[in-house]
Amino acid sequence: MPRTAAETGPHSQTLSRGIRALEILADARSPLTIAELSTALDVHRSIAYRIVRTLEDHALVTRDDSGRLQPGAGLAVLARAVSRDLQTASLPELGTLAADLRMTAFVAVWDRTDCITLATVEPQHNGATLAQHPGTRHPLDRGGPGIAIQSAIGRTDWEQRVPGVPYRPEADESRARGYALSHDEVIPGLSSVAVPLILPHHRPAALAVVYLGTGIDPEPIGAALNAAAERIARAVG
Numbered sequence: 001m002p003r004t005a006a007e008t009g010p011h012s013q014t015l016s017r018g019i020r021a022l023e024i025l026a027d028a029r030s031p032l033t034i035a036e037l038s039t040a041l042d043v044h045r046s047i048a049y050r051i052v053r054t055l056e057d058h059a060l061v062t063r064d065d066s067g068r069l070q071p072g073a074g075l076a077v078l079a080r081a082v083s084r085d086l087q088t089a090s091l092p093e094l095g096t097l098a099a100d101l102r103m104t105a106f107v108a109v110w111d112r113t114d115c116i117t118l119a120t121v122e123p124q125h126n127g128a129t130l131a132q133h134p135g136t137r138h139p140l141d142r143g144g145p146g147i148a149i150q151s152a153i154g155r156t157d158w159e160q161r162v163p164g165v166p167y168r169p170e171a172d173e174s175r176a177r178g179y180a181l182s183h184d185e186v187i188p189g190l191s192s193v194a195v196p197l198i199l200p201h202h203r204p205a206a207l208a209v210v211y212l213g214t215g216i217d218p219e220p221i222g223a224a225l226n227a228a229a230e231r232i233a234r235a236v237g
């Protein structure tokens with residue numbers, strides 16, 4: 001979506017750095033030192049230290065026994081409030097999809113030019129599970145969820161609402177087929193099947209699964225996703 005004047009005008013550098021610090025810690029594979037965080041933020045260690053102290057005061061960052069930094073429990077509290085009705089309605093359906101299809105199931109929401117994973121469930125007792133953590137972000141014009149969201153809006157409306165993100169021809173094919181497909185677009189080797197989630201008082205979102213490789217018939221997967229999407233829409237509505 002085009003940014004408003006408030007979004008493109010002056011902003012708080014300190015707040016921006018604090019949010020960026022949280023993003024870095026969330027993406028890190030292991031806890032970081034202050035020095036590592038300051039390098040990632042491209043700021044002096046003293047500035048990174050002040051940012052961390054403020055985030056610690058709000059339980060958004062915590063330290064392990066060695067003093068390394070990791071996301072704090074306060075983030076979970078904030079995350080539960082994001083699209084609370086959608087999370088509540090989708091989690092049981094995600095659990096059923098993950099168990100029945102033996103694939104990682106997730107809901108992705110539209111955020112400007114990106115898709116962000118809102119909720120996810122991985123199948124139990126499956127060595128090939130694929131983590132799709134809440135907060136995972138990828139470009140909207142790449143992958144099954146983005147194609148599904150575009151298919152729900154249509155080319156004309158999309159080009160008016162999101163002029164900076166190209167409308168993919170696969171979205172029209174997905175609308176006719178009833179589900180979107182992608183392979184090797186976000187993470188090499190992964191395939192995705194996705195359907196749009198059209199909900200009152202929400203931007204279009206997507207319900208999707210990811211799995212390794214190809215050769216799996218997507219038709220029954222698409223049917224299961226569409227049935228689950230209808231139940232979620234009824235629960236939210």
